[in-house]
Amino acid sequence: MDKMEELAKGIVCVCVGAMRKPCCDKQDTNKGAWSKQEDQKLIDYIRKHGEGCWRTLPQAAGLLRCGKSCRLRWINYLRPDVKRGNFAEDEEDLIIKLHALLGNRWSLIAGRLPGRTDNEVKNYWNSHLRRKLINMGIDPNNHRLSQGVPRPRNTENNTSSSATSSGGSKVKKPYTSKPVKSIRKDMDQVSDAGSCLEDDPSSRLPDLNLDLSITTTSANNSHSHKICLQDKDRKQNELIMDTSRDNECPVSPTLLLFR
DNA sequence: AAAGAAATCAACCGCAGCCCG
DNA sequence: GCGGGCTGCGGTTGATTTCTT
Numbered sequence: 696m697d698k699m700e701e702l703a704k705g706i707v708c709v710c711v712g713a714m715r716k717p718c719c720d721k722q723d724t725n726k727g728a729w730s731k732q733e734d735q736k737l738i739d740y741i742r743k744h745g746e747g748c749w750r751t752l753p754q755a756a757g758l759l760r761c762g763k764s765c766r767l768r769w770i771n772y773l774r775p776d777v778k779r780g781n782f783a784e785d786e787e788d789l790i791i792k793l794h795a796l797l798g799n800r801w802s803l804i805a806g807r808l809p810g811r812t813d814n815e816v817k818n819y820w821n822s823h824l825r826r827k828l829i830n831m832g833i834d835p836n837n838h839r840l841s842q843g844v845p846r847p848r849n850t851e852n853n854t855s856s857s858a859t860s861s862g863g864s865k866v867k868k869p870y871t872s873k874p875v876k877s878i879r880k881d882m883d884q885v886s887d888a889g890s891c892l893e894d895d896p897s898s899r900l901p902d903l904n905l906d907l908s909i910t911t912t913s914a915n916n917s918h919s920h921k922i923c924l925q926d927k928d929r930k931q932n933e934l935i936m937d938t939s940r941d942n943e944c945p946v947s948p949t950l951l952l953f954r
Numbered sequence: 955a956a957a958g959a960a961a962t963c964a965a966c967c968g969c970a971g972c973c974c975g
Numbered sequence: 976g977c978g979g980g981c982t983g984c985g986g987t988t989g990a991t992t993t994c995t996t
Binding site: 802 | 985
């Protein structure tokens with residue numbers, strides 16, 4: 696079936712010469728996991744020539760990969776400034792807040808997390824944070840308190856569970872109320888992220904073509920993120936997301952967003 | 955110890971937007 | 976203004992790892 700489709704595509708491409716070329720000649724490219732040699736070739740080439748021109752890079756670097764694949768491998772894994780390992784609690788909070796603001800714009804979110812890639816943030820959201828919010832009774836798609844999901848009885852328990860998920864050891868099944876597959880089904884039933892902003896015109900975001908800059912300030916026990924939203928007209932608005940963790944506020948910083 | 959289930963993450967795919975001729 | 980090429984993004988898949996029974 697697949698081969699027939701490929702064949703058919705090929706025939707069509709030959710017949711209509713002006714048609715858009717595929718990003719690479721799939722017959723001549725490797726797929727799947729990268730070998731160490733391939734990684735090294737890519738690193739060496741980019742060190743010499745720099746990033747860019749992904750389409751011609753594989754051939755120039757002697758790689759049997761398509762340009763897209765090279766770019767992805769470099770950005771997500773090989774780039775020297777890629778930060779690997781568990782997400783800090785700060786980073787988790789920031790992702791949740793930015794997701795509430797921006798929706799699934801992973802590259803924008805990742806851009807605010809030094810050393811993190813969009814793919815990593817996306818994976819982390821889908822595997823950890825989504826469930827975390829669900830468990831807290833928050834709809835991860837629109838960041839509203841959801842009615843169908845039981846509210847947390849003890850906030851402290853929930854915040855502590857969040858700490859474990861971001862901690863050093865891998866804690867499996869921190870939020871076992873729902874298997875992933877059923878969560879994915881749920882996704883179909885609720886609107887996209889940010890939709891809550893759409894059904895409430897008063898809270899609609901002005902324009903998401905924003906220049907976001909975030910500064911993290913930590914002093915003593917207080918902790919806050921300042922987010923500067925700069926729109927196309929260079930009109931700047933500052934949004935302070937107070938995530939202070941002092942004793943007055945035993946609630947997870949995450950929930951402050953929904954107050 | 956083994957098998958099955960669940961979780962994680964790297965990589966692929968297709969589309970949209972930008973840029974340039 | 977239009978069309979084609981390239982890049983980047985987000986959704987999805989599938990292999991691998993880890994946990995549970």
